[in-house]
Amino acid sequence: MAQSLLDGEDDPAIVVNEAGKSPYVLVCEHAGNRIPRKLGTLGLAAADLERHIAWDIGAERVSRVLSRLLDATLVMQRYSRLVYDCNRPPEAADAIPVMSEATAVPGNSNLSAEDKMARLGEICRPFHEAVTRVLDRRAAYGVAAKLVTIHSFTKVYKGKTRDVQLGFLHDRDSYLGGRLVKSFPGVDARLNEPYAPKDGVLHTVNLHAAPRGIKSVMIEIRNDLIANERGQNEWAQRLSVPLIQAAS
Amino acid sequence: MAQSLLDGEDDPAIVVNEAGKSPYVLVCEHAGNRIPRKLGTLGLAAADLERHIAWDIGAERVSRVLSRLLDATLVMQRYSRLVYDCNRPPEAADAIPVMSEATAVPGNSNLSAEDKMARLGEICRPFHEAVTRVLDRRAAYGVAAKLVTIHSFTKVYKGKTRDVQLGFLHDRDSYLGGRLVKSFPGVDARLNEPYAPKDGVLHTVNLHAAPRGIKSVMIEIRNDLIANERGQNEWAQRLSVPLIQAAS
Numbered sequence A, B: 001m002a003q004s005l006l007d008g009e010d011d012p013a014i015v016v017n018e019a020g021k022s023p024y025v026l027v028c029e030h031a032g033n034r035i036p037r038k039l040g041t042l043g044l045a046a047a048d049l050e051r052h053i054a055w056d057i058g059a060e061r062v063s064r065v066l067s068r069l070l071d072a073t074l075v076m077q078r079y080s081r082l083v084y085d086c087n088r089p090p091e092a093a094d095a096i097p098v099m100s101e102a103t104a105v106p107g108n109s110n111l112s113a114e115d116k117m118a119r120l121g122e123i124c125r126p127f128h129e130a131v132t133r134v135l136d137r138r139a140a141y142g143v144a145a146k147l148v149t150i151h152s153f154t155k156v157y158k159g160k161t162r163d164v165q166l167g168f169l170h171d172r173d174s175y176l177g178g179r180l181v182k183s184f185p186g187v188d189a190r191l192n193e194p195y196a197p198k199d200g201v202l203h204t205v206n207l208h209a210a211p212r213g214i215k216s217v218m219i220e221i222r223n224d225l226i227a228n229e230r231g232q233n234e235w236a237q238r239l240s241v242p243l244i245q246a247a248s
Helices: A046-050 A059-070 A113-140 A175-183 A203-212 A229-245 B059-070 B113-140 B175-183 B203-212 B229-245
Strands: A013-016 A024-028 A073-077 A146-153 A166-169 A189-191 A215-222 B013-016 B024-028 B073-077 B146-153 B166-169 B189-191 B215-222
Touching (some): A024 A059, A024 A113, A059 A073, A059 A146, A059 A229, A073 A113, A166 A175, A175 A189, A175 A229, A203 B203, B024 B059, B024 B113, B059 B073, B059 B146, B059 B229, B073 B113, B113 B203, B175 B189, B175 B215, B175 B229, B203 B215
Parallel strands (some): A024 A073, A024 A146, A166 A189, B024 B073, B024 B146, B146 B215, B166 B189
Antiparallel strands (some): B013 B073, B166 B215
């Protein structure tokens, strides 16, 4: 497809450790906060583009370390979720949010259908096609893949403080979430918190894992725990232990 | 991707009435019985390639007429399901069947991972990407699409005769199926027969409709009813009536 938005800028998908031997395939939809040059800053202040509304703070490094510890292939998305939220279907109003939490996104107002198709076609689809290729390869080799998506959430959301530290989100398939949630003594770990299927956030899992019948879980880490490299290393390692145990 | 299987032969997806105004998007995964030249006849007799095991007899013309009656975009797949069954995930053993009903498919035995990836990458993926593009376009324009897949089934399966004439198959979303099944007086119409979600045949619906939250149904017509043009026209017209009523 002719690129009208990225116009030669980097592909949205970053595939790490493509030859990884683990059955786990890691996905990080909100790893990056880059904005395509043509969209400027979407009308936002530079500081807003560092906030949770733009990306999942800390998630990229947790994903990269976890990929190394598990020897798992990782697929990340480099553009800000404010440009296109790859964990939403294109039918969702928040796929290209006009308002994120309490911040208006001027560059997302009054988009034409062509503007929306450019973001969908040049960011969302190439990213999801990269995930599909990684999973297809495992299917062709007879490897039963397991999909794990890595996210972080903000401690204070719309003025309310959240106690939950670690969330394991699932839709129909609760196998991995049910195992993982029991593996963190002393941590406030919960199933389907701070988000649940009704919030429409299980898109990647429902798009890639459910139709294949492969196991999956969406992991949400409170971002104050992974604000620096020490925390990111710590939580990648802590997550790797029950994941390795649940691998077979 | 470099083509190692099709090598310049026709694309698997046939998109009909791309500018159709209906909210319905029709899909016919098993419309064709073509075999890529490189695969010969898959070791089968010419007569086997005309049987139900190779394609959904009558489904192409029912789909084309229905597309015209509804002014709906239709996406069909031209290669035989014996080459690749686009209504199965790549993880399913019957995506590339070694045995179909009681017929062995010699050309599908002992395939390498590369052979499987070529079929998946050159037939399954381009077809499903065509469906995705059609649905994405509707999402960008704010049209709530409805996905209807058209299939036919054989009256005698593994030696047993089936009474059911018309099946409306659904997984979680029973809205369209529930309405349609009541709209055929004097016809043996049933929900989730002759196949149901447990048979793993809801793949297209689960891949394209469920993650988007759009309504869907899979229609199965007994193929003795649509063996000729008269029957194909009749059943396309009979199906169009309740579909038009359920459109809004």
